[in-house]
Amino acid sequence: MKALVYEGPRDVVVKNVPDAKIERPTDALVKITSTNICGSDLHMYEGRTDMEKGRVLGHENLGQVVEVGEVVDRIKVGDWVCLPFNVSCGFCKNCERGLTGFCLTTNPGTAGAAYGFAGMGPYSGGQAEYLRVPYADFNCLKLPDDAQEKENDYVMLSDIFPTGWHATELAGVKPGESVVIYGCGPVGLMAAHSAMIKGASKVIIVDLHPDRLALAEQIGAIAIDYSKGSAVEQILELTDGEGADRGCECVGYQCHDPAGHEVPNATMNDLVKSVRATGGIGVVGVFIPEDPGSRDKLAKKGKIVFDFGLFWVKGQHIATGQANVKAYNHYLRDLIHADRAKPSWIVSHELALDEAPEAYKHFDARDNGWTKVILHPAGAQKNPKRQSTQKKAVRKEALHAH
Ligand SMILES: NC(=O)c1ccc[n+]([C@@H]2O[C@H](COP(=O)([O-])OP(=O)(O)OC[C@H]3O[C@@H](n4cnc5c(N)ncnc54)[C@H](O)[C@@H]3O)[C@@H](O)[C@H]2O)c1
Ligand SMILES: [Zn+2]
Ligand SMILES: [Zn+2]
Numbered sequence: 001m002k003a004l005v006y007e008g009p010r011d012v013v014v015k016n017v018p019d020a021k022i023e024r025p026t027d028a029l030v031k032i033t034s035t036n037i038c039g040s041d042l043h044m045y046e047g048r049t050d051m052e053k054g055r056v057l058g059h060e061n062l063g064q065v066v067e068v069g070e071v072v073d074r075i076k077v078g079d080w081v082c083l084p085f086n087v088s089c090g091f092c093k094n095c096e097r098g099l100t101g102f103c104l105t106t107n108p109g110t111a112g113a114a115y116g117f118a119g120m121g122p123y124s125g126g127q128a129e130y131l132r133v134p135y136a137d138f139n140c141l142k143l144p145d146d147a148q149e150k151e152n153d154y155v156m157l158s159d160i161f162p163t164g165w166h167a168t169e170l171a172g173v174k175p176g177e178s179v180v181i182y183g184c185g186p187v188g189l190m191a192a193h194s195a196m197i198k199g200a201s202k203v204i205i206v207d208l209h210p211d212r213l214a215l216a217e218q219i220g221a222i223a224i225d226y227s228k229g230s231a232v233e234q235i236l237e238l239t240d241g242e243g244a245d246r247g248c249e250c251v252g253y254q255c256h257d258p259a260g261h262e263v264p265n266a267t268m269n270d271l272v273k274s275v276r277a278t279g280g281i282g283v284v285g286v287f288i289p290e291d292p293g294s295r296d297k298l299a300k301k302g303k304i305v306f307d308f309g310l311f312w313v314k315g316q317h318i319a320t321g322q323a324n325v326k327a328y329n330h331y332l333r334d335l336i337h338a339d340r341a342k343p344s345w346i347v348s349h350e351l352a353l354d355e356a357p358e359a360y361k362h363f364d365a366r367d368n369g370w371t372k373v374i375l376h377p378a379g380a381q382k383n384p385k386r387q388s389t390q391k392k393a394v395r396k397e398a399l400h401a402h
Pocket of ligand 1: 038039040041042043159160163182183184185186187188206207208209212226250251252253254255256257266267283284285286321322323366
């Protein structure tokens with residue numbers, strides 16, 4: 001089968017690899033029809049992780065089941081399914097409590113596994129024609145009869161929509177509250193969408209890419225371009241000097257200053273300053289235990305200088321980590337089905353798998369207009385039912401959904 005293979009820093013190629021297949025009786029085999037490129041793929045693409053060469057990338061996957069192992073009960077051939085990026089077992093101590101991002105079975109010795117991901121187990125990714133899904137009964141999210149029409153929405157249930165939602169959960173967002181979000185990439189935009197759905201009174205989002213900020217404005221968020229002045233000062237002004245009730249970190253360890261120089265503690269310390277005393281901060285942007293590729297001495301060892309004194313005096317709380325996709329994905333699926341959520345409004349490109357290397361280049365450069373790429377391994381035009389996401393009407397629906 002064809003797949004997108006990581007060959008080294010900024011070097012990915014589409015080539016033939018051995019077919020994905022059923023390996024255990026609890027597996028399912030899924031023919032992938034949509035698979036996204038994620039900001040997390042970029043940490044690997046840039047060589048900023050210990051990703052092994054030769055591995056297939058892709059953890060945001062949706063498709064149709066073509067084969068099931070002999071003990072799979074619930075999932076049938078022909079089902080349309082979206083796969084959480086976490087590979088989890090369903091029966092370990094963490095999975096039992098809904099913390100499927102920290103499964104103790106699927107990546108022994110660590111907590112948490114994912115498809116096509118550095119340090120998260122041996123699982124091959126879905127930027128390919130087929131994907132092997134372990135513990136299929138537990139991991140497959142079945143999609144309703146509008147699966148193909150709303151494929152570009154449902155594929156966001158694999159990661160970024162639940163992850164944006166998770167950011168707002170970790171921060172503790174409640175109806176009527178104000179929320180500030182650092183990072184207006186796909187994850188930050190999904191956190192904004194989630195905060196709106198939860199009834200936030202004010203959603204403020206910080207980035208420096210005008211195209212991304214314009215998307216956030218389309219759903220009613222207040223955009224702050226931090227290359228045009230201090231984000232913290234503007235947020236304090238917008239919140240009567242108090243700071244926002246809640247803050248979300250949706251950038252991660254490669255956060256940078258307006259000139260593009262990485263400053264690994266920038267967003268964390270800005271959040272402490274931008275969130276009110278006793279407010280909550282949710283961190284879904286990725287931070288890693290070691291970052292040898294960083295220019296920062298401390299960051300090489302996974303450390304940052306954090307304003308702990310101010311954080312303590314303000315009595316804030318902080319929560320972090322990978323999203324437990326299964327904790328939210330079926331509720332978010334139902335919001336999409338009921339037209340109460342429309343995550344596809346951020347999609348900028350739908351491309352064939354062969355175009356993936358080019359797409360990685362543009363997305364990695366955060367080129368203007370490259371907000372979110374969906375790859376369709378069967379070809380970009382092959383599903384006549386799929387709603388194009390480029391239509392204005394789709395964006396209007398996202399606004400209407402709030
Ligand atoms: N916790 C999880 O489960 C989970 C899941 C998916 C992605 N992630 C992580 O979330 C982060 C964002 O992902 P994405 O797909 O949106 O990626 P992205 O890289 O496209 O978006 C990040 C955005 O942050 C902006 N940014 C950089 N420095 C900034 C700063 N100092 N202040 C404000 N904005 C700044 C960039 O301009 C960019 O638009 C990544 O670290 C990714 O790995 C985590
Ligand atoms: Zn992702
Ligand atoms: Zn588990």
